[in-house]
Amino acid sequence: MKFLTSNFLKCSVRECDRSNENFPLKYNGEKCQLEQDESLEFNPEFLLRIIDRVDWSAVVSVAIDLGNSSLPSSKPEFTSEDLSDEDMIILKDLHTLLIKTNIVEGEMSCRNCGHIYYIKNSIPNLLLPPHLA
Amino acid sequence: MVKKYLLFMVQTHLNFRLAELESLADLFGVKTVDFSKYDEGSPFFIVELENDAQARAWISRSILTRGIYEYWGQGTTYEELHREIQANPLFKQFKAEYRNSTFKFEFDSFGGSSSGKLDRVACIESFKYLEFQGKIRMKNPDQVFTVIEEYEPLSDNVAGEKALRMFFGREVQKSDRLCGALEKYDLKKRPYKGTTSFEAELSLVSANIAQVKPGTVMYDPFAGTGSFLVAGGHYKALVIGSDIDGRMIRGKGSQTIKANFKRYGESLQFLDVVTMDFTHNALRSDFLIDTILCDPPYGIRESIKVLGARDPERFVGKEDVEIDGKKAYLHRDYIPTKKPYSLDALLDDLLQFASQRLPLNGRLAFWMPVANDENIETVIPLHANLELKYNCVQEFNKWSRRLLVYVNRGDGFQGPTNAGLERSKANFRDRYFSGFN
Ligand SMILES: C[S@@+](CC[C@H](N)C(=O)[O-])C[C@H]1O[C@@H](n2cnc3c(N)ncnc32)[C@H](O)[C@@H]1O
Ligand SMILES: [Zn+2]
Numbered sequence: 290m291k292f293l294t295s296n297f298l299k300c301s302v303r304e305c306d307r308s309n310e311n312f313p314l315k316y317n318g319e320k321c322q323l324e325q326d327e328s329l330e331f332n333p334e335f336l337l338r339i340i341d342r343v344d345w346s347a348v349v350s351v352a353i354d355l356g357n358s359s360l361p362s363s364k365p366e367f368t369s370e371d372l373s374d375e376d377m378i379i380l381k382d383l384h385t386l387l388i389k390t391n392i393v394e395g396e397m398s399c400r401n402c403g404h405i406y407y408i409k410n411s412i413p414n415l416l417l418p419p420h421l422a
Numbered sequence: 423m424v425k426k427y428l429l430f431m432v433q434t435h436l437n438f439r440l441a442e443l444e445s446l447a448d449l450f451g452v453k454t455v456d457f458s459k460y461d462e463g464s465p466f467f468i469v470e471l472e473n474d475a476q477a478r479a480w481i482s483r484s485i486l487t488r489g490i491y492e493y494w495g496q497g498t499t500y501e502e503l504h505r506e507i508q509a510n511p512l513f514k515q516f517k518a519e520y521r522n523s524t525f526k527f528e529f530d531s532f533g534g535s536s537s538g539k540l541d542r543v544a545c546i547e548s549f550k551y552l553e554f555q556g557k558i559r560m561k562n563p564d565q566v567f568t569v570i571e572e573y574e575p576l577s578d579n580v581a582g583e584k585a586l587r588m589f590f591g592r593e594v595q596k597s598d599r600l601c602g603a604l605e606k607y608d609l610k611k612r613p614y615k616g617t618t619s620f621e622a623e624l625s626l627v628s629a630n631i632a633q634v635k636p637g638t639v640m641y642d643p644f645a646g647t648g649s650f651l652v653a654g655g656h657y658k659a660l661v662i663g664s665d666i667d668g669r670m671i672r673g674k675g676s677q678t679i680k681a682n683f684k685r686y687g688e689s690l691q692f693l694d695v696v697t698m699d700f701t702h703n704a705l706r707s708d709f710l711i712d713t714i715l716c717d718p719p720y721g722i723r724e725s726i727k728v729l730g731a732r733d734p735e736r737f738v739g740k741e742d743v744e745i746d747g748k749k750a751y752l753h754r755d756y757i758p759t760k761k762p763y764s765l766d767a768l769l770d771d772l773l774q775f776a777s778q779r780l781p782l783n784g785r786l787a788f789w790m791p792v793a794n795d796e797n798i799e800t801v802i803p804l805h806a807n808l809e810l811k812y813n814c815v816q817e818f819n820k821w822s823r824r825l826l827v828y829v830n831r832g833d834g835f836q837g838p839t840n841a842g843l844e845r846s847k848a849n850f851r852d853r854y855f856s857g858f859n
Pocket of ligand 2: 300301302305311399400401402403404
């Protein structure tokens with residue numbers, strides 16, 4: 290699962306929708322095994338569209354879970370089509386983090402109900418036991 | 423100022439062809455086409471467009487057309503064709519504009535091949551009055567001029583002797599079909615596929631009618647082997663899929679959905695597939711989904727299941743069972759139980775989800791199978807916020823399937839709804855296996 294996908298996944302337990310704690314999930318850094326997918330080429334326009342849709346505070350929080358606390362607390366802004374060299378450096382870093390970083394194996398839990406979800410073979414499993422469904 | 427263009431279409435999947443053309447016209451802001459002149463019985467459609475750029479945008483993605491040409495003339499004989507071309511009010515302008523371009527001639531036909539029936543060299547000679555001065559170039563010429571002949575098809579691959587009609591025009595855009603999309607996505611050549619994989623042609627057509635847009639997000643809730651994800655990726659959306667059955671989306675060994683994207687050179691478009699019950703959805707509610715395109719389970723090859731216990735009493739207290747000092751349901755290899763669910767309820771959930779997640783004017787498109795019984799009425803699910811835009815039928819022998827396409831019009835739409843009603847009288851799966859008798 291791409292790091293980016295962590296930005297779209299909440300806890301699947303319906304009751305947790307009433308809390309603000311069901312997103313993002315809390316990733317267990319010790320259990321998460323990361324890999325960089327070098328085959329994904331850098332495409333700044335594509336990335337800008339994506340950055341538009343991400344919840345930045347969730348990016349920061351999952352990055353911290355996974356041991357990266359270097360992100361700024363507010364979403365980087367990019368003005369117009371003209372990207373400066375500095376913008377490009379930031380975008381390349383974000384490409385590495387959001388797109389290339391793959392969680393191959395791992396676990397994450399809901400901050401509200403504590404349910405634990407697993408990532409196996411790069412695929413997160415969000416199914417629930419009957420008492421939570 | 424508008425100009426005439428000739429659209430040359432394929433004469434198959436006619437129930438989908440107009441929907442594809444209208445959807446692409448709408449997507450690219452093409453407003454000058456008079457669809458009331460569209461004739462389902464003909465592969466030709468003469469339209470008016472502002473310029474070549476519009477024609478290109480409109481047709482480059484199309485699967486059910488062959489190409490679009492600047493219209494120079496037509497006739498039922500070559501004499502008439504040549505007269506018509508020279509009588510075209512734009513003839514002088516055309517001649518001047520392409521006088522020095524490098525060019526070549528191409529021949530295309532409908533109803534059978536023209537090869538052997540037409541002396542192509544002599545035919546090209548007969549266009550001498552165009553007075554082109556540019557070099558003939560077979561590779562990458564500036565312009566391609568095309569003669570399209572229409573034959574009467576006598577039987578499947580046999581054409582009548584003489585062409586009934588001929589058109590002449592300047593090629594503006596070949597369709598996605600003619601640029602190789604069907605060969606590229608042919609299931610036979612796909613690394614990972616399964617019994618539920620959807621054929622290339624209609625999955626691409628579905629993505630066009632659903633108006634999948636570059637740089638937007640497309641979601642397939644019932645992704646299976648990822649056929650619709652691939653179609654969405656082809657049109658440059660960022661695609662995400664889910665499926666309740668982890669084995670389907672995992673693939674085997676090097677045969678995976680990810681490998682399919684890699685093969686097609688579209689790895690960047692593929693976000694992820696997640697194991698999830700659509701009805702217990704984990705996509706955060708403010709995550710913008712532009713398009714939903716899918717083939718829901720209809721209980722033929724795979725049953726319709728959702729999370730939960732079929733027999734809740736059997737599961738009372740199970741949440742307290744521990745293995746190795748840890749709750750059983752928190753173990754990595756725990757497999758949750760599932761219970762049967764009805765297609766009607768699942769489709770209601772799908773429409774409700776679409777009405778909540780899609781932007782205004784965003785589209786939901788999905789396939790629904792129906793038995794072809796005269797006495798069973800097919801009821802199409804409806805939601806108050808969703809306009810049913812298309813209902814395209816693909817007929818098989820004893821059953822058919824429909825592509826239903828909805829547009830999200832928001833709360834103010836207040837359309838008819840039939841949620842919660844039992845729509846399908848007989849279980850499709852039972853009918854399918856009893857041979858529809
Ligand atoms: C007709 S198949 C779709 C096949 C897919 N278009 C493909 O390319 O292979 C329907 C899929 O829905 C899945 N499914 C069934 N119930 C589901 C649910 N409640 N949530 C998510 N997926 C479900 C099945 O596992 C199956 O893979
Ligand atoms: Zn929760």
